[in-house]
Amino acid sequence: MRIYIRFSEDLDFFLKKEQQGRRFALDMDRKASVKDIIESQGVPHTEVGRMELEKQTRDFAFIPGRTGALDVSGIKPPFDVLKPGFLRPRPLARIRFVADVNVMKLGKLMLLLGFDTACSSSFSDPEIADISEREKRIVLTRDTGLLKRKKIEFGRRIRSNLPYEQLEETLVFFGLSGKIRFFTRCSHCNKSLEPRDKADVMALLEPKTQKYFSRFFQCPECKKVFWKGSHYAKIVRKLGTMEHPVFQEWQRNPDQNFSRIEDL
Numbered sequence: 001m002r003i004y005i006r007f008s009e010d011l012d013f014f015l016k017k018e019q020q021g022r023r024f025a026l027d028m029d030r031k032a033s034v035k036d037i038i039e040s041q042g043v044p045h046t047e048v049g050r051m052e053l054e055k056q057t058r059d060f061a062f063i064p065g066r067t068g069a070l071d072v073s074g075i076k077p078p079f080d081v082l083k084p085g086f087l088r089p090r091p092l093a094r095i096r097f098v099a100d101v102n103v104m105k106l107g108k109l110m111l112l113l114g115f116d117t118a119c120s121s122s123f124s125d126p127e128i129a130d131i132s133e134r135e136k137r138i139v140l141t142r143d144t145g146l147l148k149r150k151k152i153e154f155g156r157r158i159r160s161n162l163p164y165e166q167l168e169e170t171l172v173f174f175g176l177s178g179k180i181r182f183f184t185r186c187s188h189c190n191k192s193l194e195p196r197d198k199a200d201v202m203a204l205l206e207p208k209t210q211k212y213f214s215r216f217f218q219c220p221e222c223k224k225v226f227w228k229g230s231h232y233a234k235i236v237r238k239l240g241t242m243e244h245p246v247f248q249e250w251q252r253n254p255d256q257n258f259s260r261i262e263d264l
Ligand SMILES: [Zn+2]
Pocket: 186, 187, 188, 189, 190, 191, 219, 220, 221, 222, 223, 224
């Protein structure tokens, strides 16, 4: 039995040169699910948006019984994880992430932008898969093999190795640019931040911070205090320079964005 497989070009990242942009034959010496077939060629199931065997839409568990043509397409961004799809009929109830150790800086940036992100450099691969399944979290990783685990239904193999490019990639892929909420989450423990009066946190602040800032947020868990300091300004500036059209709002009208954040 043979499967004549072709991947769409948005999956080229995972393929060898000779597999890109063409149909190629796979000799099957045993029965295997479509998931196993595509993953044997390097593409994790989490990156796939649609699969057709002999023009019929199939899910990951389907086991081809005879020779045929298999067409595999990537997920078209923005990927709305809150809506049911053929391959993922049970959507997520909320947008939540778990970040692998190889994208820890991305995880911290996602937290600063207010996205619920479980981050720890001590998570092992099996732990990340368990957390993803148990807490219904999207896995962010640069480890392609991790995303082939069955327990992981939603995930993204981060392409870039630069944290701000990774952030742009994540925001664009999952369509999150309108969901950014600064200072709503602790970048250390992922707990929701609470607004604090200056007087209540005064003792925890450096003199310069006491002088120049007036709005503060505190983590109820680790007690760390957040304010719109230089780190915040750097992120806003970086968001404003991102090239993708979804960030043009930031580029056109940064003041409006500042005031929107002020309203938090
Ligand atoms: Zn905290």
